[in-house]
Amino acid sequence: MSNRHEGKEALPASRLSGLMMVPVKAVMQVVDVPLRAWQRLTGLTGMASFFLLPNMAVFGIFVLVPFVINFVYSMTGGSEIFLAQRFYVGAAQYRDIFDCRSYLDPSSCVEDGFWVSARNTALFVVVQVTLMILVALITALVLNREIIGRSFWRAVFFFPVLLSPVVVGLIWRWILQRQGLLNLVLYDLFGFEPYSWLTDRNAAFAAAVGVTIWARVGFFALILLAGLQAIPKDLYEAAEMDGTRRTRVFFRITLPLLMPNLIVVLVLGLIRSVQVFDEAYVLTGGGPGTSTMYLTQYIYEKGFASDLRDPGLAAAASILMGAVLVVLTLVQMAASRRNEKQGER
Amino acid sequence: MGNVLAFLTRRRGGDRWHWTDVVTWVWLIGGLLVMFGPAVWLVLSSFKTPAALAEFPPTLMPYVIEEVSVAGYDHPLPLYEVRQADGRTVVLAEVRRIGIIAQMVDPKAPGAIVKVNIADRAPVEKVSFATSNYTEPFVHFDFLRFLWNSVFVTVMATAVTLLINSMAAFALAKYKFRGQSLILIVIVGTLMVPLGVIMVPLYSMISALGLFNSLWGVIWPTVATPTGVFLLRQYMLTIPDELIDAARMDKASEWQIYWRIVLPLAAPALAVLAIFSVVWRWNDFLWPLIVLSQSQLYTLQVGLNVYAGQLNVQWHYILAMTVVTMIPVVLVFVFLQRFITRGIATSGLK
Numbered sequence: 001m002s003n004r005h006e007g008k009e010a011l012p013a014s015r016l017s018g019l020m021m022v023p024v025k026a027v028m029q030v031v032d033v034p035l036r037a038w039q040r041l042t043g044l045t046g047m048a049s050f051f052l053l054p055n056m057a058v059f060g061i062f063v064l065v066p067f068v069i070n071f072v073y074s075m076t077g078g079s080e081i082f083l084a085q086r087f088y089v090g091a092a093q094y095r096d097i098f099d100c101r102s103y104l105d106p107s108s109c110v111e112d113g114f115w116v117s118a119r120n121t122a123l124f125v126v127v128q129v130t131l132m133i134l135v136a137l138i139t140a141l142v143l144n145r146e147i148i149g150r151s152f153w154r155a156v157f158f159f160p161v162l163l164s165p166v167v168v169g170l171i172w173r174w175i176l177q178r179q180g181l182l183n184l185v186l187y188d189l190f191g192f193e194p195y196s197w198l199t200d201r202n203a204a205f206a207a208a209v210g211v212t213i214w215a216r217v218g219f220f221a222l223i224l225l226a227g228l229q230a231i232p233k234d235l236y237e238a239a240e241m242d243g244t245r246r247t248r249v250f251f252r253i254t255l256p257l258l259m260p261n262l263i264v265v266l267v268l269g270l271i272r273s274v275q276v277f278d279e280a281y282v283l284t285g286g287g288p289g290t291s292t293m294y295l296t297q298y299i300y301e302k303g304f305a306s307d308l309r310d311p312g313l314a315a316a317a318s319i320l321m322g323a324v325l326v327v328l329t330l331v332q333m334a335a336s337r338r339n340e341k342q343g344e345r
Numbered sequence: 346m347g348n349v350l351a352f353l354t355r356r357r358g359g360d361r362w363h364w365t366d367v368v369t370w371v372w373l374i375g376g377l378l379v380m381f382g383p384a385v386w387l388v389l390s391s392f393k394t395p396a397a398l399a400e401f402p403p404t405l406m407p408y409v410i411e412e413v414s415v416a417g418y419d420h421p422l423p424l425y426e427v428r429q430a431d432g433r434t435v436v437l438a439e440v441r442r443i444g445i446i447a448q449m450v451d452p453k454a455p456g457a458i459v460k461v462n463i464a465d466r467a468p469v470e471k472v473s474f475a476t477s478n479y480t481e482p483f484v485h486f487d488f489l490r491f492l493w494n495s496v497f498v499t500v501m502a503t504a505v506t507l508l509i510n511s512m513a514a515f516a517l518a519k520y521k522f523r524g525q526s527l528i529l530i531v532i533v534g535t536l537m538v539p540l541g542v543i544m545v546p547l548y549s550m551i552s553a554l555g556l557f558n559s560l561w562g563v564i565w566p567t568v569a570t571p572t573g574v575f576l577l578r579q580y581m582l583t584i585p586d587e588l589i590d591a592a593r594m595d596k597a598s599e600w601q602i603y604w605r606i607v608l609p610l611a612a613p614a615l616a617v618l619a620i621f622s623v624v625w626r627w628n629d630f631l632w633p634l635i636v637l638s639q640s641q642l643y644t645l646q647v648g649l650n651v652y653a654g655q656l657n658v659q660w661h662y663i664l665a666m667t668v669v670t671m672i673p674v675v676l677v678f679v680f681l682q683r684f685i686t687r688g689i690a691t692s693g694l695k
Binding site for chain 2: 160304318
C-alpha cells in the first residue's frame with residue numbers, strides 16, 4: 001500500500017525531464033538576445049551563415065583540410081609529423097610503392113609491406129563480400145517467410161551489428177583460443193585435439209572473414225529484407241495460380257526485383273570490407289606473421305605505430321586506398337540513380 | 346508411426362512440408378546458436394575463476410571445487426570424491442599433494458591422513474559465480490577511469506553532434522542562399538571519406554591544435570557527421586513552411602523558430618541520430634587508439650585492447666570488462682531496436 005502512495009508522490013519521468021530542461025531553456029533565451037541583434041543587422045542570409053557556421057567550421061578543420069593536405073603529405077619525406085619540418089620529395093613515395101620487379105610477388109617490391117597488405121586486403125574483400133552477401137541473402141529470404149516470431153528472429157541476426165569491434169574481436173579470440181568453445185565443440189563431437197586456431201595462417205584468415213561476417217551480416221540482411229518486402233505480393237499470387245515452381249519463382253521474380261538492393265549491399269559491403277581494421281586487429285593483431293595484415297593497419301603502423309615511421313608513405317598509401325573507395329562510391333551513386341529512374345517508370 | 350508424423354507435420358491450408366521449410370528452420374536454429382552462442386559463452390566464462398578458465402575441456406557453467414573447514418587446519422580444504430579399493434566412494438578433504446599421491450583426511454574424523462592415488466579421486470564441484478572478476482578490475486586497473494572517459498566522449502560527442510548538425514540542417518532545409526547546393530554536394534560527397542584515408546593529416550591537425558592526448562581530440566573529428574546533417578535535413582524538409590512564416594508574423598526571432606518550432610518537430614529524426622551517435626562513439630576504436638597515448642585517458646575500447654594485448658593476458662578480468670563494455674549497447678538494442686532497424690531499412694544508415 002505504502003509503495004503505491006510513494007509512486008504518486010514521485011515525479012513522473014516527463015516532469016523530471018521538463019525540470020532538467022529549465023537551465024537549457026534559460027541559456028537559449030540568453031543566446032537569443034545577441035542573435036536578434038545579429039538578425040537585425042544581417043537579415044536572413046546572416047542567420048543562415050550563423051546556423052551553418054559551427055558544423056562547417058568543424059567539418060572544414062577536421063575533414064576537408066586534412067583531406068586536402070593529405071596530398072601534400074604524400075609528396076614529403078622524413079619521419080616528422082608536422083608539415084613545416086618535412087621536406088619535399090615529389091612523387092618519390094609513389095615511385096617507391098610501385099617499385100616492383102613483379103606485382104604478383106610482394107617480396108620483389110621495395111615496399112613489400114604495402115603489397116603484402118594490399119594482396120591480403122584484396123583476397124579478404126573478395127572472399128568476405130561474396131560469402132557475406134550469400135549469407136545475408138539466405139537470411140533475408142528466411143526472415144521474409146511467414147514464420148512464428150519474425151521480429152525475434154530478425155533481432156537474433158541483427159544483434160551483433162551493434163557490438164563494438166573490440167568486443168567482437170575479444171569474444172572470438174576467446175572462442176578460438178586453445179581452451180575455447182570451438183575446440184570444446186570439436187572435441188565433444190569428433191574427439192579433435194585442441195588447436196590454437198589463431199596461430200595458423202589459413203585459420204586466422206578464415207577467422208577474420210568469418211568474424212566480420214558474423215558481426216555485419218545482420219545489417220546487410222536488413223537492407224535485403226526491406227527490398228524483399230517491397231516486392232508486390234500479387235506477383236507471387238499470380239505465379240502460384242500458374243503453378244510455377246518455387247525455384248523458378250525465385251530466379252524469375254525475386255532475384256531480378258531484388259537486384260537494386262543487392263547492388264547497394266554489394267557496394268556498401270565492398271566499401272566497408274576494403275577498410276577492414278578493428279575486428280581483425282583485435283582478433284589477430286595482423287598475425288601470425290603478416291597473414292592478416294590489411295591496408296588500414298599498414299597505414300596506421302606506417303603513420304604512427306612503428307619505430308621506422310614514415311607519414312609520407314602512409315599518406316600515399318591512404319590516397320591509393322581512398323581512390324579505390326571513390327571508384328566504389330561512384331559505382332554506388334550510378335547504381336542508385338539507375339534504381340531511381342527505374343522506380344519512376 | 347507414419348500417421349503420427351503426418352499429424353505433427355500437418356499444416357494450415359493442407360500444404361505439405363516443402364524442403365524450403367526445413368532449410369528455414371535449420372537456418373533459424375543454427376543462426377540462434379551461432380549469433381547468441383558466443384555472447385552467452387562470453388558471459389558464462391566471465392564468471393569463472395582463472396583456474397577454471399585454463400581447463401580443457403572447459404565446462405559450460407562456472408564451477409569451483411567445494412571446500413570445507415577442517416579442525417586443525419588454518420585454510421579451508423578442497424573436497425574430493427575418492428573411490429576406494431572396495432568400490433565404495435567417500436568424500437575426503439585434500440591436505441596436500443605430492444606427485445601423484447594426495448594426502449587426504451576425512452572431514453568428520455580429521456585425525457588420520459589417508460594416502461590416495463590422484464587417479465582415484467574426482468573433485469566435488471558446485472556452480473559458483475566469481476563476481477570478483479567484476480569488482481577487482483575497478484581496483485587493479487583504471488577501469489572506472491576508462492568507463493568515465495567512454496561515457497564522457499559518448500555524451501559530449503552526441504550532444505555536440507545533435508546541436509551543430511541540426512543547426513546546419515535547419516539552414517540547408519529552410520533558407521535559400523547562394524552556395525547552398527555546393528555545400529550539399531560537398532556534404533554528400535564526403536559521406537564516404539573514411540578515417541583510414543585522412544588519418545595522417547588529421548593526426549597532425551589534432552597535434553597542432555594541442556588536442557593530442559585529450560578527450561576533445563577524440564570528440565571533435567567525429568561530430569560534424571555528414572550523415573547526420575543529411576538525415577536531419579531530409580526530415581526538416583517535411584516541416585511545412587507555413588508554420589515558420591506564421592511564427593515570423595508573431596515576431597519570433599530565427600533562433601526561436603529553430604529552437605521552439607523546428608527542433609521539437611524534428612524530434613523523431615533527432616532521436617534516430619542520437620541512438621546512432623551513441624553507438625558509434627561508444628564503439629569507436631581506431632581514432633581513440635591514435636589520439637590517446639596515456640593510460641588515464643583510454644576509453645573502454647582502447648583500454649580493453651591494451652590489456653588484452655599484454656603478454657600475460659588476465660582473461661578473467663578481460664572477459665568481465667568486455668561484458669561491461671557490451672552492456673550499454675545491449676540495452677540500446679533491447680529497448681530501441683525498432684528505431685534502429687527502421688532507420689537502416691529506410692536510409693541505409695550505419
